[in-house]
Amino acid sequence: MVSPELILSAIIDGLTYSSMIYLAAIGLVIIFGLMDVFNLAQGAFFGLGAYLFVTFYYMTNNFLLSLLLTFLIGIVLGLLTERAIIRPVYGNPLAQLLLTMGLMTLLYTFMQLIWPTGLVFPETQNFLLSGYIQLADVRIRIYKFVLIVIGFVLFGTMSTLLSKTMIGIKLRAGTENRELATVFGVDISMLFTSAFTFGVALALLGGALVAPLTHATIELPVHFSLLAFAIPVVGGMKSYSGAFYASLLIGFVDRLVAYFIPQLGFAIDLIVMIVVLVVKPEGIFKR
Amino acid sequence: MRIGRFRKSTWVNDVASPILKVKDLHAYIGGFHILQGVNFEAEEYKLTAILGRNGVGKTTTLKTIMGIYKAARGEVFFKGENITNFPTHSIVKKGISFVPAEKNVFANLTVIENLKLAYNGPKEKFDDKLEMVMNLFPELKRFSSLLAGELSGGQQRMLALACGLVREHDLLILDEPSEGLSPAYVKNFYRLLRHYMLENRKTILLIEQNFAYAREITDYIYLMDKGVMVTGFPSEKIEENNHVIRRILGVSL
Amino acid sequence: MEKLRNYLLPNRFLGYLSLTILLAIPWLDRSLATGIPLTFVWALLALSYNIVLGFAGIPSFGHAVPFGVAAFVTAMLLKQGVPFLLSLIPAALISGAVYVGMGLPGYRVRGLYYGILTLAISEAIRATIEYSAQTTVAVTVSTIPEMASLEGLYLYLALFTIFLALSLVTGMMDIISTKRKRQKVLKTLIVILLFIFLAYSGYVIFSSSATFLQEVGSGLPYVRILRFVYPLNVYLVSLLSLYISYLLIKRIITSPLGSTFIAIRENPVRASVIGYNVFLHQLIAFFISGVFAGVAGSVYVACIPTIQPDVFATDKTFIAMTGAILGGLGTFVGPAIGGILAGFLRDYLSTITPALISLGFLSLQQLQLFPSLILGLLYIIVVLALPYGIYGTWLLKGWKLKRKIESIF
Numbered sequence: 001m002v003s004p005e006l007i008l009s010a011i012i013d014g015l016t017y018s019s020m021i022y023l024a025a026i027g028l029v030i031i032f033g034l035m036d037v038f039n040l041a042q043g044a045f046f047g048l049g050a051y052l053f054v055t056f057y058y059m060t061n062n063f064l065l066s067l068l069l070t071f072l073i074g075i076v077l078g079l080l081t082e083r084a085i086i087r088p089v090y091g092n093p094l095a096q097l098l099l100t101m102g103l104m105t106l107l108y109t110f111m112q113l114i115w116p117t118g119l120v121f122p123e124t125q126n127f128l129l130s131g132y133i134q135l136a137d138v139r140i141r142i143y144k145f146v147l148i149v150i151g152f153v154l155f156g157t158m159s160t161l162l163s164k165t166m167i168g169i170k171l172r173a174g175t176e177n178r179e180l181a182t183v184f185g186v187d188i189s190m191l192f193t194s195a196f197t198f199g200v201a202l203a204l205l206g207g208a209l210v211a212p213l214t215h216a217t218i219e220l221p222v223h224f225s226l227l228a229f230a231i232p233v234v235g236g237m238k239s240y241s242g243a244f245y246a247s248l249l250i251g252f253v254d255r256l257v258a259y260f261i262p263q264l265g266f267a268i269d270l271i272v273m274i275v276v277l278v279v280k281p282e283g284i285f286k287r
Numbered sequence: 288m289r290i291g292r293f294r295k296s297t298w299v300n301d302v303a304s305p306i307l308k309v310k311d312l313h314a315y316i317g318g319f320h321i322l323q324g325v326n327f328e329a330e331e332y333k334l335t336a337i338l339g340r341n342g343v344g345k346t347t348t349l350k351t352i353m354g355i356y357k358a359a360r361g362e363v364f365f366k367g368e369n370i371t372n373f374p375t376h377s378i379v380k381k382g383i384s385f386v387p388a389e390k391n392v393f394a395n396l397t398v399i400e401n402l403k404l405a406y407n408g409p410k411e412k413f414d415d416k417l418e419m420v421m422n423l424f425p426e427l428k429r430f431s432s433l434l435a436g437e438l439s440g441g442q443q444r445m446l447a448l449a450c451g452l453v454r455e456h457d458l459l460i461l462d463e464p465s466e467g468l469s470p471a472y473v474k475n476f477y478r479l480l481r482h483y484m485l486e487n488r489k490t491i492l493l494i495e496q497n498f499a500y501a502r503e504i505t506d507y508i509y510l511m512d513k514g515v516m517v518t519g520f521p522s523e524k525i526e527e528n529n530h531v532i533r534r535i536l537g538v539s540l
Numbered sequence: 541m542e543k544l545r546n547y548l549l550p551n552r553f554l555g556y557l558s559l560t561i562l563l564a565i566p567w568l569d570r571s572l573a574t575g576i577p578l579t580f581v582w583a584l585l586a587l588s589y590n591i592v593l594g595f596a597g598i599p600s601f602g603h604a605v606p607f608g609v610a611a612f613v614t615a616m617l618l619k620q621g622v623p624f625l626l627s628l629i630p631a632a633l634i635s636g637a638v639y640v641g642m643g644l645p646g647y648r649v650r651g652l653y654y655g656i657l658t659l660a661i662s663e664a665i666r667a668t669i670e671y672s673a674q675t676t677v678a679v680t681v682s683t684i685p686e687m688a689s690l691e692g693l694y695l696y697l698a699l700f701t702i703f704l705a706l707s708l709v710t711g712m713m714d715i716i717s718t719k720r721k722r723q724k725v726l727k728t729l730i731v732i733l734l735f736i737f738l739a740y741s742g743y744v745i746f747s748s749s750a751t752f753l754q755e756v757g758s759g760l761p762y763v764r765i766l767r768f769v770y771p772l773n774v775y776l777v778s779l780l781s782l783y784i785s786y787l788l789i790k791r792i793i794t795s796p797l798g799s800t801f802i803a804i805r806e807n808p809v810r811a812s813v814i815g816y817n818v819f820l821h822q823l824i825a826f827f828i829s830g831v832f833a834g835v836a837g838s839v840y841v842a843c844i845p846t847i848q849p850d851v852f853a854t855d856k857t858f859i860a861m862t863g864a865i866l867g868g869l870g871t872f873v874g875p876a877i878g879g880i881l882a883g884f885l886r887d888y889l890s891t892i893t894p895a896l897i898s899l900g901f902l903s904l905q906q907l908q909l910f911p912s913l914i915l916g917l918l919y920i921i922v923v924l925a926l927p928y929g930i931y932g933t934w935l936l937k938g939w940k941l942k943r944k945i946e947s948i949f
Contacts, residue, residue: 038652088924094599097655098865098923101601105858106916113913169400173393179355180393182375183385185407185454189374226663229656270664277657278645 002260005138010259016144016213018251019151023206024224025231026158026243027199033175033238034195036093037086040100042203043225044107049074049207050216051111054119063129070208074201082196104225112218119216129212143212150209155244162240171195175238227254230273234284246284306331306458306490307352307383312361314344314351321347323514325361329458329492334484334504337494338536339511345494346388346462348511353385353460354378365458380407384456388463391447394436398427398446401435405450420449423479440467452483459484461493477504501525501540510535553710557734559783560703563696564741566775567748573771577778578843579883581836584782585856586863586879587789588832593861594869595793596825597805599651602642602658603860605665606635606830608851610837615847624686624777624842632834639830643823659854666852684842688766690756692773697749699776704738711735778839782876785832790872792828801825833860859886862919885915 028042049070056066085103089095124130131142162168174181174191182188207220214220227250232238235246250269257268276284305328314322321344329335339345350356352363354375363371370378379385392401402420406413421428424445430438435446444467451459464480465473481504484491501508502525509519512535520528525540532540566573585607592600610631617627642661646654686692711731718724752760752768792798804811804818812818841847859882867878 038656085920085924093652095923097599097652098861099920101858101861102916102919102923105855106913106920109913109916166403169396169404172395173404176393176395177390180387180390182355183353183379183387184404184450185376185379186404187374187376226660229660233653233656267664267668270660270667273660274645274657274664277649277653277660 005136006259008136009138009140010256012140012144012148013259014252014255015148015151015248016251017255018248019147020206020210020214021224021227021231021251022151022154022244022247023209024203025228025247026154026240027202027206028228029232029235029238029240029243030171030202031196031199032232033240034171035086035192037096037196038093038100038232039196039199040097040225040229041081041103041107042199043223043228044104044111044221045074045077045200045203046207046224046228047111047216047218047221048077048107049204050211050214050220051115051119051207052204053208053211054121054216057121063126067205067208071201071205074204075197077204078197078200079193081200082193086196108218108221111221115216115218118218121212121215141213147209147213151247158240158244227269230269233273234276236282236284242284249284304331305329306366307492308364309348309352310362310364312348312351312363313359314347314356315359316347316356321514322351322358322361325511325514325516327509327516327519329490330507331490332484332488333506334481334491334493335507335509336498336501336505337492337509337511337516338496338498338501339494340496340536343511344514345511349385349460349462349494352378353383379454382455382457383460384451384454384458385460386447386451386462386464388466392435392443392450395434397434398431398438401446401450402453405454408455416453420453423452423483424449441469444468456489458490458492461491463495464493465495474500480504496536498540551714553707553714556703556707556710559779560700560707560738561741562779563700563703563776564738564745566772567745568741570771573775577774577839579880580778580782581840581843582859582863582883582886583876583879584785584836584839585833585860586867586875586882587782587786588829588836589857589860590864590869590871590875591789591793591801591829591832592825594864594871594875595798595801595805596822596829598643598646598822598825599655600642600658600826601655601854601857601861602662603829603833604662604852604854604856605642605658606639606833607837607840607856607860608665608849609638610635610834611840611847611851614838614841618684618841624684624838628835628838631838632831635834635837636827636830639826639833640823643826646822647819659857662852662854662857666849669852670849687770687773687777687842689773690753690765690769692776693749693752693769696772696776697745699780700742700745704742707738708735774842777842781835781839785835786872786876789828789832793872797824859883862915866919866922882915885918 024043024046027045028039031037031039031042052073053066053070056069057063060066060069081103085099086096089099128142128146132139133142133145134140160168162172170181170186170191173184174186174188178188181191207216207224210220230250231243231246234250235242235244250272253272254269261268307329309325309327312322312325313320325344325348327335327337337345337348347356351358354370354373358371361371362369365378365381365383368381370381393404396404399417402417403413406416408416421431426442427445427449430442435443438446444464448461448464451461465476468476477500480491483489498505498508502522505522507519507521508525510517510531517535518528518531525532529539532538565576585603588606589600589603592598592603613631613634614627617631618624642658645657649657711734715724715727715731718727756765793801800811800816800821804816804821808818837851840851860879863879863882864875865878866881867876868874
């Protein structure tokens with residue numbers, strides 16, 4: 001009844017999905033960890049990234065260029081958002097929640113307006129992008145492996161950044177104690193702006209990276225918004241490594257349930273999140 | 288009766304170059320008027336101490352100088368430059384090193400990382416500076432790769448002080464540095480501090496609740512009460528001012 | 541007798557007047573009658589949200605849940621032939637209970653986390669119903685019998701008359717109690733103008749009703765009766781539910797219970813130390829808020845006959861939040877005003893789309909989203925610039941403007 005091919009498929013899909021969730025959520029954790037701002041618009045930026053990327057791809061037919069352009073727009077948007085929306089209400093968590101929620105709705109509406117029917121990523125000649133590989137009896141999309149690799153590479157980069165570089169030390173210090181960081185001479189305001197901008201740009205980049213697989217649809221930001229929100233909850237609100245493990249957990253749980261108990265569907269992720277919130281609010285993986 | 292409201296010249300240390308000068312500083316915390324017109328100066332290459340009971344506004348004064356709290360009124364001058372309400376990190380860059388009383392190290396960073404973060408000089412010189420500071424605190428050397436949170440309370444204080452020293456500074460500000468140190472060690476600690484200051488031509492400003500070794504260690508003392516500096520005098524004149532000291536602090540020095 | 545006197549106080553003039561005008565509107569312009577009831581629903585939703593966020597201070601992001609629950613329950617009961625009012629009451633109560641259920645985790649989870657939790661629950665319910673069910677879940681109610689009744693019409697006429705009379709009386713009392721001659725003259729002028737308008741409205745209302753009833757008497761086909769009466773009754777029901785809910789909410793908040801809510805919101809630690817069971821009161825706030833959100837949900841069924849899982853969508857919560865915040869959290873009238881504004885922008889701005897379509901480059905479907913876009917922008921601007929909302933800021937800072945105007949006269 002449960003064939004090895006099915007399990008192989010499920011595992012690969014689980015890993016892919018985990019990567020995708022990690023891409024959507026890591027920016028959220030960075031921003032919240034440092035600034036105590038829960039960017040409700042993170043998933044919306046993720047979706048926007050997908051749309052922009054596919055649009056650029058249609059225009060340029062160049063994968064890397066489209067990625068780069070999307071990332072650059074992400075930086076601009078991040079700067080704008082931080083300036084216009086986050087900075088004025090710094091220190092007021094309710095206002096931040098409300099504003100980022102407003103931004104989220106605004107972005108959704110904007111996406112629905114400009115691309116009412118979603119955007120399909122075209123078939124390409126590129127082996128990595130659109131090709132398949134045959135493993136055992138299963139036909140698997142190569143790009144899934146690409147995404148898996150990207151996820152792990154990102155995690156590796158984040159870990160190295162945090163532990164080996166000066167920026168990483170400043171980030172960890174700022175996350176732990178903002179006031180003390182300024183006493184140690186860290187320009188916390190600049191750090192905030194950079195972190196927020198980077199977090200948003202990462203969200204757009206993430207959306208761009210998943211687009212070849214998922215295409216750009218209006219369900220994408222809705223779906224990944226909630227998944228992204230679940231990650232800090234499950235992995236520890238400010239834990240960068242926890243975000244990775246939580247992504248793995250949720251990614252696998254979701255896909256396995258989708259394969260074997262499809263009736264539960266999307267709801268399982270939220271159930272996990274609700275359970276964790278109620279049982280261990282600090283997150284399962286928090287140190 | 289507040290003597291502090293008198294004209295400054297009666298007790299402020301009128302000196303050619305006070306490295307730090309605070310004029311009529313006011314600050315409100317949570318709606319309360321904590322600093323109600325603080326006036327004092329710190330002379331260069333001298334050790335100035337601010338003494339006062341709990342809650343009079345000593346830490347608030349330091350934090351307002353450092354730009355952590357907002358000065359509602361008044362001014363702070365460092366080396367002649369008006370630094371009132373500047374962002375903290377730029378004040379630090381100008382040459383003030385501040386060691387807070389509590390939560391003064393990063394528990395999630397290692398000892399070395401704490402020191403690395405504190406250090407703001409040229410990269411090449413870091414190892415030498417590190418060496419020098421570690422020699423002052425041999426225990427830190429032993430535990431250098433541990434997370435600061437894994438150190439004992441006393442060791443954390445040592446680390447906090449080490450971070451203060453490793454930072455390039457002309458003025459070192461310490462908030463209750465002897466807190467939590469075993470009494471036997473305190474005298475020695477202060478001696479080391481003074482020695483460090485004289486050897487390296489630095490200025491030190493510190494605050495304490497009471498200060499048994501005041502005469503020996505300090506050059507100038509201010510007494511603080513209810514958000515103002517009540518009086519100030521050179522440490523030689525401790526006996527002369529004993530009545531004020533007893534009134535403000537509750538004990539003799 | 542004293543208590544009754546209270547209702548005739550001059551300061552109630554504006555309230556009665558607005559109500560009378562609102563009652564008159566659908567008779568003067570039939571086309572408005574169909575869209576406005578929905579706006580009242582949003583206003584009520586915003587009012588109910590104000591209880592949980594504005595008064596009790598709990599950031600709930602799942603306000604769509606009691607709304608949706610009531611909508612479904614009401615729709616299902618109506619389909620079974622249960623009278624409207626009898627469907628509304630249990631639906632509202634069930635919503636209240638469900639909302640309390642959502643409030644329970646608040647014991648362990650605070651602030652931000654709680655907001656995320658409620659958002660998750662709201663989406664979970666929507667997603668579960670929408671994706672997991674085998675077929676699309678939708679409940680359609682063709683006609684609600686009460687809305688087709690003539691009794692509703694009689695009630696409408698009676699209420700109009702009553703409030704017209706009340707407006708007149710309080711208006712006159714306001715003029716009498718005004719001291720300054722200049723103000724007195726101005727007010728008299730305004731009241732006379734208004735009265736002329738209201739008299740005209742009254743004429744329209746009664747004459748068209750008279751004609752209609754005559755036709756009914758001489759055998760009007762059912763369909764035409766329906767067309768005349770149905771939208772009016774729906775309008776009346778939604779307006780009444782908004783007005784009555786508003787009165788009830790005001791009553792509750794100004795009672796000792798309401799003061800307790802505010803005390804808890806301001807300083808929960810202090811409140812618990814004094815002896816109030818903070819958590820219990822929060823649950824009570826959830827219940828009350830849920831009940832009124834449920835009323836909104838029930839009336840929603842009267843406006844939109846097909847209930848789909850999208851009643852649980854976050855944009856319903858968003859309308860409630862926007863309305864409450866735009867209008868003024870923690871005030872009484874504010875959220876209603878904000879809700880009307882939000883609802884209006886959302887549902888009504890589409891009337892300007894024909895003009896934009898003629899510009900030629902966007903489809904009708906896309907243009908219908910413009911109001912939401914504008915609403916979103918407005919929302920952000922208001923949160924940034926007017927932290928107390930439109931009405932709230934008026935309450936706080938508006939007195940300066942009032943003084944100025946008064947000093948001119």
